Amino acid sequence: MTLLACPSCDMLHDVPDLPQGRRAYCLRCNHMLVSGRHTSLDRTLATGFAIAILIVFALFFPFLSIEELGFSNTTTLLGVAAAFLDGWLIPLTLAVTASIVAIPLIRVALLIYALFPIWRGRPPAPHAARAFRWSEALRPWSMAEIFVLGAAVALVKVADLATIGFGPAFWAFCAAVFIIAFERQITDAASIWSMLDNEP
Numbered sequence: 001m002t003l004l005a006c007p008s009c010d011m012l013h014d015v016p017d018l019p020q021g022r023r024a025y026c027l028r029c030n031h032m033l034v035s036g037r038h039t040s041l042d043r044t045l046a047t048g049f050a051i052a053i054l055i056v057f058a059l060f061f062p063f064l065s066i067e068e069l070g071f072s073n074t075t076t077l078l079g080v081a082a083a084f085l086d087g088w089l090i091p092l093t094l095a096v097t098a099s100i101v102a103i104p105l106i107r108v109a110l111l112i113y114a115l116f117p118i119w120r121g122r123p124p125a126p127h128a129a130r131a132f133r134w135s136e137a138l139r140p141w142s143m144a145e146i147f148v149l150g151a152a153v154a155l156v157k158v159a160d161l162a163t164i165g166f167g168p169a170f171w172a173f174c175a176a177v178f179i180i181a182f183e184r185q186i187t188d189a190a191s192i193w194s195m196l197d198n199e200p
Ligand SMILES: [Zn+2]
Pocket: 006, 007, 008, 009, 010, 011, 026, 027, 028, 029, 030, 031
């Protein structure tokens, strides 16, 4: 038996050790408390890899293009950030770049580090539990979705002044935002913790 608090409504449950593939739901709000072990690991790892690939892709491909009076210009995400690396905007630019790119990437790297060995049926990597705890702790600081919303709103506002086009990196970033939200839904922290308990 394990004592588990529902992540959604905090109700405490005594959850028995479930056979593989069985799920447990909160009695009050129906939030999933424990999912089938292996499918949950597969999905969390797959979303982790997908997020990492999409964000790295978004860094190097054109993020947006602006065209006015026959002149056109395309820029990458790093180009956007670099454009503001000047004077008092430097700390702000670094904070924004960290919260939209660095923190989501560090989070999935920690997640993959903690889960990949278990998924392969090996014992957990050294400090895997700490890596998973940090990855969960960084979750609120990963703000890719706020950036995408902000960029979309800002670009709609300047659409009258110039012709704006979204590049492949913008769409990759949008996809990453949806997958990050999905990953949050499917990550079964309780069963991951019970797997990490085998750490030496
Ligand atoms: Zn609940």
